[in-house]
Amino acid sequence: MRRINALLEEYGESHQNKTNKLIHWICVPLIFFSIVGLIWSIPSEPLRRILNIDWVYINWASLILVLVVIYYLSISSLLAIGMLLFSALCLILANRLSGLEIAPLWLISLGIFVVAWIGQFYGHKVEGKKPSFFKDIQFLLIGPAWLMHFIYKKLGIPY
Structure with missing residues (x-):
């Protein structure tokens, strides 16, 4: 069995309950985005100076997401493409939210992070199983x- 299939199958074992799955469809993307937003909020001027590039998307979040996409490439090149696109969407959203100045991005991201994790733990309480990352980070x-x-799968794209 391919490594990606084994990982997805093992992850799916603790995500069988319909309510838990629905919660994951909402909370997992929110948590991913909130982490991007939190990392985006770290001052990036030193990184831009080192690279001698002054562009808003040269920041710690972009750097970390490059590493994340490399991880996804190691398990599935086609899934990595989807995750790259979702990561880019998160970066664009973080940039837009930080520009709105309704609240600091880190504060918005922290609020999303906390609420989404509460949702995740509630979903696992309903499921009756611990989150998978307790077993493997x-x-x-x-x-x-x-x-x-x-x-x-819905689009008929092999991964």
Whole structure:
């Protein structure tokens, strides 16, 4: 069995309940985005100075997402494309939200993070199983890929 299939299957074992699945469809993307927003909020001027590039998308969030996409490439090149697109969407959204100045991006992201994790833990309480990342930390990255694989299946795209 391919490694990606084994990871998705193992992740899916603790995500059988319909309510828990629905909660994951909402909360996993929100958590992913909120982490991007939190990392985006770290001052990036030193990084831009080192690289000698003054562009808003040269920041710590972009750098971390490059590493995340490399991880996804190591388990499935086609899923990595979807995750790259979702990551880019998160970066664009973080940039737009930070420009609105309704509240600091880190504060918005922290609020989303807390509420989404409360939702996740509620979903697992309903499921009656612990979150997968308690067993293996890499499942924090498998959660978004698990959702992406359902999108791929619906579109008939092999992963």
